[in-house]
Structures are given as structure tokens and as C-alpha cells.
Amino acid sequence: MNLKQLSHMLSLSQTTVSRALNGYPEVSEETRRRVMDAAKRHGYRPNPSARRLATGKSGMIGYVLPTGASVDIDPHFVEFLSGLGDYARSHELDLVLSPADADDEETTYRRIVANRQVDAVYLSAPRPADKRLALVNKLGIPFIVHGRSEGFDFDYPYLDIDNEGAFHEAGRLLVQLGHKRLALINGNDRETFAIHRERGMRRALAASGLMLGERHVCSLTMTEENGYRAARRLLEDSEPPTAIACSSLIMALGVVRAVRDLGLTIPGDLSLVAHDDVFPWLRPENFPVPLSTTRSSIRLAGARVAERLAARISGLEEGARGEVWPVDLVVRGSVAGAPV
């Protein structure tokens, strides 16, 4: 059933039927009702390919997925996706993943914009002065950044959590507990979130005249193994930290293992706080010693990004609105006063 057939059986022009269906005003209410009714009865659904050719709108949102033999997709992605899908579903919005060479995402961005494959895109894990962001901004496609970048002379719409605040809180807590030698096991420090976390931590220490030593900051991809290695290196130092803040639950697994291997205990010898993005399959309260966390559901963020993208597509949202979510600090058994 296409528009032609439908309009023919209604003895109306395609124009009128199309307008009736799309809510244009130059159609009488009675006609509209007739059309709507017939459309529903015959299960008419406009052909998206045709509509797309005519309007240039695709009804999809896009994401450029960096890939490559040595490129791992962040496991957080799937949780974000859950949230995104959750919202998108109710709006019949599909998501297009365009895999790109991790070393050359630009080509892919240009392609999907030139081809009008999607109505909007979102970017994640931005870096300071991230080229993708500048590019997408220049290309003029609606977008939202999940996370933040820095160092641009323009504003842009984003959704981020208060990473600096979160690690400031975490740091402050540890300092209040009397810890003097703190360490940070961070994510890749080319990404803004990691920079913000380090900044927050430093600020908390500075407030008490403390410093985060060079040797006490690690920036690594967030794997269990890297958490382990970083923790071993830190704890085997001549002046080991008495408290560690860690950027992910997965790394925290490695930290816990290292602590064990060294015959130390949490929180007796080491206090530990980690950031929790809220995975259904790994929960901080189930760590050997329940883990204190800075918590923020990445899934909710996904849903919110989808919502805002939809709003941007339909013109309800405009401008460079930044949105920063506060982060909960949840104290559990993994922190205690500094050992004497």
C-alpha cells in the first residue's frame, strides 16, 4: 500500500493525503479524519526511503564507531546503549553505527553527513580540543557530546557528569580520614573525563596542603590487568599510598587482586574508592570488601542523550546547552582511617 493507491481509493490527491497524514493545516478536519482512518485501516506506512529522498531526513541517529584490530570498544558502551535504546524505542528512532578506522574517523563523519544518513549524531569519550567535535560542529549536523571537551572557541551541546566534583569529593573524604599519601589510577589521560578526575583529586588534596605526586598518578586503559599492574607498582614503592582512587570498577578488580597478592588488606592497609558507572553484572557492594564509589548511571545518560538528540532533530532544543550531572559518593567498607 503506497500513497498513490491510498489517495486513489480515497479519491483524493496525493498532496492532500500526504498533508493530512503529516498534520499540515490546509486540510479540513473531516478530510483528515477520513484519511487517517483509511491509513490505519489499511496499515499504510510511508516508505522511508522515498520520504528520505524527498526530505533528506532519515529518522536515525548516528554514532561513529572507531574500530581496528587493536581497538577495543569500551564495555561501558553497551550500558550507554541500553539507555539510548530504551528511549529510542519509544520513538521509533534507529541507531546507525558506522564503523570507522580509528585513525581516520573524519572520513566517516564526512560521509555520513554528506550522505544524510542520519539526522543527528552523538560523540563519546571526547578529548581536549577533540577534532571530531570541531568537525561535526563545522559540518552543521545536530549533535550532542557525551562527556566534555576543552579548548574550543565555540560552545556545544553536551551531557557530562561532574567528574571533577566526584573525585574532589572522593579525595576530600580520604583526606578527612587522615590519608596523606594518595594515588590515582585513572583512565587514559588523553580523555577529558580523566583530566577532570585528576583535577578534582588534586584540588581536594591541595585544600589540605597535600600533593598528588607524579609517581602516584597512573593513566591507563581500563582493564583488570592494568588496575593490577598500577596497584602493584604503587604499593611496592618505597612510599606506598595509603589510599587509592580508581577510575573504574574493572580496574578496581585488579587493585583488589594486587592488594591480596601483596598480603595487604582493605581497608586496613589501603583505602579504595572507585568510580562506578553502574553495570548490572558487576556491583561494588559485592566486592570482597564492599567498595566505596562515586556513582553515576551511564545508562541513564544514554537515555538522556537520546532524548536530547530527538529534541534537537525536531527543533525543540537549540543552542549549546551543556548539562552536568552531579555524582553520588557512596561510602562502603573499603575506606577507613589512614594506618598509623
Added chain:
Amino acid sequence: MNLKQLSHMLSLSQTTVSRALNGYPEVSEETRRRVMDAAKRHGYRPNPSARRLATGKSGMIGYVLPTGASVDIDPHFVEFLSGLGDYARSHELDLVLSPADADDEETTYRRIVANRQVDAVYLSAPRPADKRLALVNKLGIPFIVHGRSEGFDFDYPYLDIDNEGAFHEAGRLLVQLGHKRLALINGNDRETFAIHRERGMRRALAASGLMLGERHVCSLTMTEENGYRAARRLLEDSEPPTAIACSSLIMALGVVRAVRDLGLTIPGDLSLVAHDDVFPWLRPENFPVPLSTTRSSIRLAGARVAERLAARISGLEEGARGEVWPVDLVVRGSVAGAPV
């Protein structure tokens, strides 16, 4: 730059230019070269929306993503995606994720097929007599199943690993080591892979006259917490197993924690084998006691599925070819002879 302009500047018809570009034979080699050359020089790219309307082909592959507030996307998904993207990238194939109500995926399948949104789809985590599979088969869109179903009167193309064989091997190893009371901590037993694994395990035991007791099989969503719970229940039983096979590394984390909590040791009190889908962020060799695994890279599977989907789209692959990959059994420190 569109076809009209390009053909005009070449003083050729659109027909000829289109044919030259798409490799049709009714164009002289010289003309083809001229056209190709001009197209490249002017950066001409056919408009996909137009091509799509004309041909009905979209150049995308689809996946229906079940979502819902209480539906979690499997973390394996992201690894599979890595592989898929890796292949798709080199072929400019995009992936469309269509979120669907987890309780009604059918509507979404029908929609994407009716709309011709994608040229092929893949399904994952099939169940026996999976309705989606029957549906997709009926709708006639090219597809591949990642995993297997059972109980159909038709064949279908799939890619699966030898789950039964893997757990048969694992079970046999444990039996050979003298274990008599074995247990299985499995994934959701409505999914075929879990059924196959149980089958393999039972077969291994049966070969030595052993049985897998009712109480010694757990089927749960693969989370750390469920692994912990299952292990506690098993180990606190009056006749605890001396060996456990576990369907995922994530669950194995929970098992290890439970063993610790109960003051037991691996492999002294309990031998443990788990299935490893090969996550970059959690590796069996990094478990407190290096974990023996049945290993199969889900990422490679993703790449292979993409490859086969592409082949199906272009007509290179046809029919109901099933492909079953063998699984490596990797023995590490977590297994030992049964305690006396």
C-alpha cells in the same frame, strides 16, 4: 555533484555514467575509464537515499536490540560488535540497531523488513524454536544466526561455537582428574548455548557412569553476583561439588569470591573451569589462580558474521550453511586432582 551534473559535463547520458560506475558491461572500456576518472576527480558519490529508493538496497545490516527498563544488554555484545565493525568498516557497511520492546520484537522485525531498512540482519542468543528465527526466515530477508536454535523443520544459516564439545572436554578433563561430584553454573537455560553446554557436560560424566545432579546445575543470568550465589549454594550443600564448570568469566569472578568467603581454596578444594569469550578487560590468566578455560573469541565471530552477511547480500553465499567453530580448552592452575 550528482549524476546529472557529472553526466552533463562528460556529455554522456546518466544511463551510461551510471552503468560505467556500476561495472555494467555495455560500456566501452575507454568510456568507463573516462567516467571513473571524472567521478574520482570531482569526488562524485552516488546519493544513497536515491539509490536506495531505486534499488531497494540500503547497504546496511540490521540488528534488533531488545530493550526495556529491566533488560540488560549482554556485555559480550560489545566484543561481538568490535569484530563486526572491524569487518564492516572495510566494506562501508553500516550497522543499524533497531531498539525493540523486549516483549515484542516481532513488530520491529516486520518494520525493518517492510521498510527495507537493511539488506540483512543477524540474530543472537537464540532459544530453541526461537520465534524470531522463524519470523525472519518467513519474511525472507537474508540473515545469519549467531548461535543455534533447535526444533525447526527448516535449516538456516548460522555461526556457532561447539558449546557441547567444549563442555564435554571440560567435563572429561575434570572426570579424568578424579572428580566425582561436578557442578555446572550455566547461563540462562532458555538459551540454546546453555542447553548445549549442559548436554556436553552430562555426556562427559555419563561416559564414566557419573551424573550431574539436579541440585548441581544452576542457570542464571551471567553476573558476578549470580556466580557468587550459585557457588555459595553449591558449596554449602551437604555434598558439595569438588569441581565446577562455569559459563562465563564474569560469573567465575563470583565463584572465586564465594570460595574465598568460605575459606576454601582453588584448586585444592575446588577445581574451576570457565568459558572465556575473550574480553580485553578481563583475562583468565589474571585470576587469583589462573583460570582454566574453554576459549573462543566472540570478536572473531563478529567479524565472520559480518563477512558472511556481506556475502549473502551480494549473493555469494546461499542456502542454510551452518558453521560450527571448535573451542580450545586451555588448562591453567585452577584445576587439580579431586581432593581425597
Added chain:
DNA sequence: AGAGCGTTCCAAAGCGCTTTGGCTCGTTTG
């Protein structure tokens, strides 16, 4: 020489929608 044929090209008809630019009424306005 005329028929037959393969090669190379083209004009035009789709694909199914949206949107522009009227056209036809009946109603209001000066």
C-alpha cells in the same frame, strides 16, 4: 545487397514521497 547481429549509447519511465504554485469555491469587505 540485405538481413542479422553485437556493441555502445540514450531518452524516458520508474522508485514513493514532499512541496510548490495554482485553481476553485464561497465568504467577506469597501
Added chain:
DNA sequence: CAAACGAGCCAAAGCGCTTTGGAACGCTCT
């Protein structure tokens, strides 16, 4: 009472590609 106007509808022109059904041409073959 003519002019102006708005409401409601329509025909047709896109959107940019693919594909059908020739046409023109130079050959070969009888």
C-alpha cells in the same frame, strides 16, 4: 456589486538514482 481573501483541494515538479526498451552504427554472413 466588484474585488479581495481564505479555505480546501489538486496537478505536477522535484529528490537522484537505476533500469527498460530502443536506436544508431559498423560488422559479418549468406
